[in-house]
Amino acid sequence: MPFTTLNLHPALLRAITQRGYAEPTPIQLAAIPAILQGGDVVASAQTGSGKTAAFGLPLLQQWNLQRTSTPRKVSTLILVPTRELATQVGDTLRSLAQYLPKPIKLAIVFGGISINPQMLHLRGGADIVIATPGRLLDLIKHNAVSLSFVQTLVLDEADRLLELGFADELTQLLALLPPQRQNILFSATFPEQLSQLTEDFLRTPTRIEVEHTAINKPxxxxxxxxxxxxxxxxxxxxxxxxxxxxxxxxxxxxxxxxxxxxxxxxxxxxxxxxxxxxxxxxxxxxxxxxxxxxxxxxxxxxxxxxxxxxxxxxxxxxxxxxxxxxxxxxxxxxxxxxxxxxxxxxxxxxxxxxxxxxxxxxxxxxxxxxxxxxxxxxxxxxxxxxxxxxxxxxxxxxxxxxxxxxxxxxxxxxxx
Incomplete structure (x- = not known):
């Protein structure tokens, strides 16, 4: 089944072709329509199955339909556990968004480097923020970013975000988000504590689990x-x-x-x-x-x-x-x-x-x-x-x- 059957914007289809995606992976085929419907989604699929594009494409599609405000307001927040994953997700979204009719502003923020350039980049706002939890809390304390207008929250590698050291930070961030929002959880594994999290703050989520079959198993x-x-x-x-x-x-x-x-x-x-x-x-x-x-x-x-x-x-x-x-x-x-x-x-x-x-x-x-x-x-x-x-x-x-x-x-x- 080709990407053209998923009702994506022509600019996204052009970027997909340039990246060499021949057809949707099983997780993309299941998750893109579910996310576009606007409800909460919990998705599990093996590493390397195309999860970033599975949530990135519908998020960009949704953002393209919005009116861009001045200053820009963060409408989508993507939380990740590591600096490397933040960079990878940001690079993928930037590549997929390159042909959209409106220019998008992405902010990729993480610890381990000076906070000042990230604060400067956030002046005038941002459309999508990809962040590790600790650095995002630091930026909020410096009044460099606001989460008051977030419409969609993505937890990428959600199981890792729940490990010791992330749980408290995640709780603080969730308290700062609007109660009415779309929540999307992606992970390669689905431990017991992740099930508890879904019960705590998700609303009747669509659950997607792509099995390791002979067709899609690495x-x-x-x-x-x-x-x-x-x-x-x-x-x-x-x-x-x-x-x-x-x-x-x-x-x-x-x-x-x-x-x-x-x-x-x-x-x-x-x-x-x-x-x-x-x-x-x-x-x-x-x-x-x-x-x-x-x-x-x-x-x-x-x-x-x-x-x-x-x-x-x-x-x-x-x-x-x-x-x-x-x-x-x-x-x-x-x-x-x-x-x-x-x-x-x-x-x-x-x-x-x-x-x-x-x-x-x-x-x-x-x-x-x-x-x-x-x-x-x-x-x-x-x-x-x-x-x-x-x-x-x-x-x-x-x-x-x-x-x-x-x-x-x-x-x-x-x-x-």
């Missing part, structure tokens, strides 16, 4: 390789050098690990950079630009990169450290196999995380063969703390605490 080959913890970096180097990947996104558990792995790869003459939340925004932007341009071969990231980063034709994702949850696993591997392309996701499995990975497999409804790479076979002397369930919750005084686990992890990294 083409991602998943592999698991068993390796001792202290041999992971050597194995990573071996795979990069033998497979000749142009770009590799590696996920690590912490900022320290990401930086340590990147240093070791650079010592092996592999262009690598860490990517985590404590980097300046300028550095994060530069790392992504270098990665997209293939000036950097490997980016070693914490979970800050699991959402909102869209790297075209990224061939492989490697879970050097496993994610904490099945939902995080979905978002991590979803960085590859996007836009109809195939991808590869590799998991490093040790004796210390085998039980945890089995839980991820169960929740993902997958079962992966445990592969062994010649020269990197595990010696079964891994120093990591086993997470295998003993049935009785462990013996008091013997069960490793958080400090024990951190010491074991540090010891493993030192051995590398």
């Amino acid at each position: 083409d991602i080959l998943q592999r698991s390789i068993v390796v001792d913890t202290d041999k992971r970096t050597q194995l990573l180097r071996h795979l990069i050098e033998t497979m000749r990947w142009e770009r590799v996104l590696v996920f690590a558990a912490s900022r320290y690990s990401a930086e340590l792995i990147a240093v070791k790869l650079r010592k092996a003459r592999i262009a690598a950079e860490p990517f985590h939340g404590e980097l300046s925004q300028g550095k994060r932007t530069q790392v992504l630009a270098d990665f997209k341009a293939c000036r950097v071969k490997v980016v070693v990231a914490t979970d800050v990169a699991a959402r909102g980063i869209d790297i075209a034709q990224l061939p492989v994702v490697i879970n050097y450290d496993l994610p904490r949850s099945s939902d995080d696993y979905t978002h991590r591997i979803g960085r590859t196999g996007r836009a109809g392309l195939s991808g590869l996701a590799i998991n490093f499995i040790s004796t210390g995380n085998e039980a945890h990975f089995r839980l991820i497999e169960n929740r993902q409804n997958i079962k992966l063969e445990r592969e062994r790479i010649s020269g990197f076979e595990p010696l079964l002397t891994d120093v990591s703390i086993s997470t295998e369930d003993k049935g009785d919750g462990g013996i008091k005084g013997k069960r490793p605490n958080k400090k024990d686990k951190l010491r074991a992890l540090a010891l493993a990294q030192v051995k590398e």
Whole structure:
């Protein structure tokens, strides 16, 4: 079914053609008409399925029908959890809106950089604001932006917005919005707390859930390789050098690990950079630009990169450290196999995380063969703390605490 059947403005159809969209994805086909009807919408679809265009196109269609005021009043607010996702959403909307008969003013605001240029940009108002919650609250306190005229609220990656640290900010922002508005929630996963949120402030929403079918499921080959913890970096180097990947996104558990792995790869003459939340925004932007341009071969990231980063034709994702949850696993591997392309996701499995990975497999409804790479076979002397369930919750005084686990992890990294 072509986009022309969705009653979109010709200017939007022209932008769609320029972006190379051949036909609507399942989430776009279901969500665009629902949003255009003006009611609340809750939509769930896998990462890389075209969710930004699914809400962006109808929002631009609705805005084009409005009379532009002077100064401009924010009619649409899009809340996102990360700086990278804010930039990605803003870039997509700007591209889709480029041929509209009226010029649109987008404001993309997030923390990690000076607030002054964002305040200057908001002088005279804005039509659509894409923001992380904390920076938006700062701008409101500075009287740089008002939410009094918002007609549509979008929570993109709504599950992440409900995590610790976002819930209070989200509550404050919701209290500042007009009670009569359209609410749109988009997410790749739909945890229990998101269901509670929908009950709290949505009004009889249209619920859309696109299943992972053989037609729309991302083409991602998943592999698991068993390796001792202290041999992971050597194995990573071996795979990069033998497979000749142009770009590799590696996920690590912490900022320290990401930086340590990147240093070791650079010592092996592999262009690598860490990517985590404590980097300046300028550095994060530069790392992504270098990665997209293939000036950097490997980016070693914490979970800050699991959402909102869209790297075209990224061939492989490697879970050097496993994610904490099945939902995080979905978002991590979803960085590859996007836009109809195939991808590869590799998991490093040790004796210390085998039980945890089995839980991820169960929740993902997958079962992966445990592969062994010649020269990197595990010696079964891994120093990591086993997470295998003993049935009785462990013996008091013997069960490793958080400090024990951190010491074991540090010891493993030192051995590398």
